[in-house]
Amino acid sequence: xxxxxxxxxxxxxxxxxxxxxxxxxxxxEAEIGEPExxxxxxxxxxxxxxxxxxxxxxxxxxxWLPVLETANMEFETNIDNEVxxxxxxxxxxxxxxxxxxxxSEAVTTHxxxxxxxxxxxxxxxxxxxxxxxxxxxxxxxxxKIYMRPxxxxxxxxxxxxxxxxxxxxxxxxxGIMDLDQVETIxxxxxxxxxxxxxxxxxxxxxxxxxxxxxxxxxxxxVQASYISEGxxxxxxxxxxxxxxxxxxxxxxxxxxxxxxxxxxAVFLQGKFYAESLxxxxxxxxxxxxxxxxxxSPSQIPFFVTACDYTLIGEEFFAASAYLGDDPKxxxxxxxxxxxxxxxxxxxxxxxxxxxxxxxxxKNLFAGS
Amino acid sequence: MFWxxxxxxxxxxxxxxxxxxxxxxxHEPFGSLETHATQWYDIIASFAMILGALNLLxxxxxxxxxxxxxxxxxxxxxxxxxxxxxxxxxxxxxxxxNITSVGDNPEAVYLKIxxxxxxxxxxxxxxxxxxxxxxxxxxxxxEKVLLHKAVVSKRMAQKVVDELNTxxxxxxxxxxxxGSHVQGNKTYYSWVFYSFFTPLSxxxxxxxxxxVASASYRAFKIRNAEATVLLVSGILIMLGRVPLGAxxxxxxxxxxxxxxxxxxxxxxxxxxxxxxxxxxxxxxxxGLGIVGxxxxxxxxxxxxxxxxx
Numbered sequence: 002x003x004x005x006x007x008x009x010x011x012x013x014x015x016x017x018x019x020x021x022x023x024x025x026x027x028x029x030e031a032e033i034g035e036p037e038x039x040x041x042x043x044x045x046x047x048x049x050x051x052x053x054x055x056x057x058x059x060x061x062x063x064x065w066l067p068v069l070e071t072a073n074m075e076f077e078t079n080i081d082n083e084v085x086x087x088x089x090x091x092x093x094x095x096x097x098x099x100x101x102x103x104x105s106e107a108v109t110t111h112x113x114x115x116x117x118x119x120x121x122x123x124x125x126x127x128x129x130x131x132x133x134x135x136x137x138x139x140x141x142x143x144x145k146i147y148m149r150p151x152x153x154x155x156x157x158x159x160x161x162x163x164x165x166x167x168x169x170x171x172x173x174x175x176g177i178m179d180l181d182q183v184e185t186i187x188x189x190x191x192x193x194x195x196x197x198x199x200x201x202x203x204x205x206x207x208x209x210x211x212x213x214x215x216x217x218x219x220x221x222x223v224q225a226s227y228i229s230e231g232x233x234x235x236x237x238x239x240x241x242x243x244x245x246x247x248x249x250x251x252x253x254x255x256x257x258x259x260x261x262x263x264x265x266a267v268f269l270q271g272k273f274y275a276e277s278l279x280x281x282x283x284x285x286x287x288x289x290x291x292x293x294x295x296x297s298p299s300q301i302p303f304f305v306t307a308c309d310y311t312l313i314g315e316e317f318f319a320a321s322a323y324l325g326d327d328p329k330x331x332x333x334x335x336x337x338x339x340x341x342x343x344x345x346x347x348x349x350x351x352x353x354x355x356x357x358x359x360x361x362x363k364n365l366f367a368g369s
Numbered sequence: 370m371f372w373x374x375x376x377x378x379x380x381x382x383x384x385x386x387x388x389x390x391x392x393x394x395x396h397e398p399f400g401s402l403e404t405h406a407t408q409w410y411d412i413i414a415s416f417a418m419i420l421g422a423l424n425l426l427x428x429x430x431x432x433x434x435x436x437x438x439x440x441x442x443x444x445x446x447x448x449x450x451x452x453x454x455x456x457x458x459x460x461x462x463x464x465x466x467n468i469t470s471v472g473d474n475p476e477a478v479y480l481k482i483x484x485x486x487x488x489x490x491x492x493x494x495x496x497x498x499x500x501x502x503x504x505x506x507x508x509x510x511x512e513k514v515l516l517h518k519a520v521v522s523k524r525m526a527q528k529v530v531d532e533l534n535t536x537x538x539x540x541x542x543x544x545x546x547x548g549s550h551v552q553g554n555k556t557y558y559s560w561v562f563y564s565f566f567t568p569l570s571x572x573x574x575x576x577x578x579x580x581v582a583s584a585s586y587r588a589f590k591i592r593n594a595e596a597t598v599l600l601v602s603g604i605l606i607m608l609g610r611v612p613l614g615a616x617x618x619x620x621x622x623x624x625x626x627x628x629x630x631x632x633x634x635x636x637x638x639x640x641x642x643x644x645x646x647x648x649x650x651x652x653x654x655x656g657l658g659i660v661g662x663x664x665x666x667x668x669x670x671x672x673x674x675x676x677x678x
Contacts (some may be wrong), residue, residue, distance in 0.1 A: 112395040193673035213421030243421040249573035282580040306584040314651040318658025337661045
């Protein structure tokens with residue numbers, strides 16, 4: 002018993018004295034829960050009389066790089082992944098006189114091979130893509146897929162026919178953005194269908210574009226459409242013309258084309274910003290039949306107001322499947338609709354559960 | 370066909386899948402793929418700019434030569450193109466007095482510099498003090514930081530240099546470096562940008578105000594039930610967002626069961642609930658549409674944008 006008490010007392014005294022005599026220290030530890038890596042947790046062992054601590058880092062060179070000046074004993078900082086980094090702390094008194102320095106062990110951070118914080122999005126991706134792929138494969142076997150009539154899409158042929166009858170051109174604007182936007186790709190896909198119609202009807206087609214890459218892609222698309230319709234003789238590279246990259250300069254150019262050539266049909270299909278209303282109102286003023294489509298939610302009201310038909314949101318992306326006759330495309334639209342049904346059900350369930358203050362379902366969809 | 374259709378389709382599919390998965394893989398080389406891909410895209414787009422510029426010249430040049438309808442506009446475009454190109458690559462302007470020593474009469478030199486920099490024609494003691502403070506900071510190449518503010522024409526720079534030398538300073542005519550002239554003030558390039566391009570862009574943007582008015586007039590015409598709902602909600606939102614709306618219905622705030630009819634409250638409700646619900650429904654549709662289109666492109670089902678069927 003005596004021995005036990007003495008041992009405890011000794012350990013206690015050792016602890017007290019070790020704290021009292023402990024010098025300046027710095028401990029750096031990689032944050033292993035962080036998928037991106039690069040975060041290091043640093044803790045300092047303080048010393049008396051020190052009012053500020055300067056922390057520096059070294060990545061294997063002879064140069065110490067400043068990290069921060071702090072009075073906190075614990076903080077986080079970022080380093081480059083896979084690079085052994087050493088930290089040094091210098092304690093200063095209120096006169097900025099150096100009291101002591103200490104160097105940490107080298108620490109290395111690693112990025113993970115899977116970002117577990119995005120697991121829910123990964124599962125959602127698999128579910129969405131899996132559903133769409135399933136319906137694409139089903140469409141190959143069973144070609145009868147019903148698609149509800151969309152007024153805007155049905156008016157495509159009517160607009161081109163009207164332009165032909167009036168002896169005027171068809172103007173197609175595939176948005177103002179580059180090929181890195183899905184809306185531009187979708188606009189070019191629709192251009193393929195419209196140019197097939199102009200080839201069939203022998204109507205003039207004019208496609209002003211605001212990006213050089215879109216010009217090249219647009220020319221390929223229109224040329225392929227004219228060839229597929231058996232009218233390569235009607236195709237000219239002048240149909241697709243680059244004007245400028247600038248938003249309002251392009252709007253001015255398109256407005257100029259509209260006012261000078263007075264096209265009978267105007268298609269505004271792609272990604273648009275503030276210039277949408279400038280173009281649509283000018284088209285309206287010349288009496289052209291206008292069909293717009295965009296994935297930019299803020300521009301939809303402008304198009305609805307100024308155009309005869311507007312493809313809203315998903316209708317714009319479904320146009321290709323509607324205008325074409327490929328069952329695989331229709332299958333993908335069917336898959337999208339099924340996913341939409343699942344989402345509606347999930348939203349409904351979420352509303353009910355949240356009403357009863359049950360948050361677990363909502364938290365499944367939260368992410369970083 | 371193989372080189373024009375199949376190879377691009379394979380590249381699109383491979384890059385699409387890799388980029389999609391890289392969003393879930395922070396480890397290198399996937400972690401920085403997006404940055405690299407963006408840089409590659411910028412490089413390719415830069416080369417494509419040459420293609421676009423040549424096409425623009427061909428198109429507008431043809432119009433001018435054949436004197437097609439609206440050819441004077443095409444001529445203006447061609448002249449503007451070559452003018453901007455010249456000011457960007459050949460003639461840059463951007464001269465300034467480069468002072469290496471203020472001499473024995475620094476205050477007179479500071480005053481002179483303040484007069485050169487000054488834009489409002491009224492040089493105050495604060496302006497001179499600012500010059501005095503700035504002049505103490507040496508620039509990266511030994512010249513004084515402040516002098517970049519005093520970029521003027523070559524003739525003006527020479528005149529200022531002569532005056533400064535008369536005051537006892539040691540000065541010579543400096544010139545902005547190539548590259549910095551694009552962002553520097555009072556260069557020929559900035560003259561084109563700020564005196565032509567910016568006002569013209571602003572003019573186009575300003576047209577929106579008139580187009581919004583005409584579009585609103587058409588939208589608010591009562592044709593059917595939906596247009597009536599739009600009209601009523603539009604009026605409620607407009608009134609609810611201006612002080613008049615709050616003033617007109619301020620009396621409802623004194624009656625608890627009527628407080629909901631305060632116009633700012635109604636507009637907030639319309640904006641936060643029916644409007645947000647509709648916008649989110651469209652957003653979900655757009656999101657699914659983007660996923661569907663991307664998948665069709667990656668799988669090669671949709672190739673028409675590359676000239677395929």
